[in-house]
Amino acid sequence: MSNAQPLFDFDPxxxxxxxxxxxxxxxxxLPTEADYEAENRRLHRLVQAQRAQGREIVxxxxxxxxxxxxxxxxxxxxxxxxxxxxxxxxxxxxxxxxSYWKIPYLNRGVAPVEAEDPEVAPLIARCVNEKKTxxxxxxYDALALADVVVVDVQCDYTANGDNG
Numbered sequence: 001m002s003n004a005q006p007l008f009d010f011d012p013x014x015x016x017x018x019x020x021x022x023x024x025x026x027x028x029x030l031p032t033e034a035d036y037e038a039e040n041r042r043l044h045r046l047v048q049a050q051r052a053q054g055r056e057i058v059x060x061x062x063x064x065x066x067x068x069x070x071x072x073x074x075x076x077x078x079x080x081x082x083x084x085x086x087x088x089x090x091x092x093x094x095x096x097x098x099s100y101w102k103i104p105y106l107n108r109g110v111a112p113v114e115a116e117d118p119e120v121a122p123l124i125a126r127c128v129n130e131k132k133t134x135x136x137x138x139x140y141d142a143l144a145l146a147d148v149v150v151v152d153v154q155c156d157y158t159a160n161g162d163n164g
Contacts, residue, residue: 020100028101031138039139043090046135047145050088055133059146063091063102063136065113067152069120071106074150075127075134085133090145095138106136 018030060071075089093102102112109128111121127134
């Protein structure tokens, strides 16, 4: 009798579904290969339409505490003279089980972070639902569509008396 461990800890006949769970407990399946194809087509259509309106395409990598707010602020930017939006923003988040849920939240116009500033949630809602200048994606192909890329990375910072 062998003591070897199985290669898989799931039933190979019943495929394992990987998901991401929001803080509120909503479950989102992680994207499949077919989802990437559809997402890339969606991004290309959006970018083509936005460029036709004269807007630059900005990709914000990472839509956590800093990135989501950055994406909203840039997406809300407008020409001083005409009031027309200047940018179309794609908030890009890698599709991990820990953070994929942020993409559908943003695409609904829901801020994926709690902010002290009470204007953050309405800003994101306005840019997604009214101005149509903000979307979110899991596809790295968004980077090839960008005129500008902003990278927001998680920096765990602990305040203590000796941060020099």
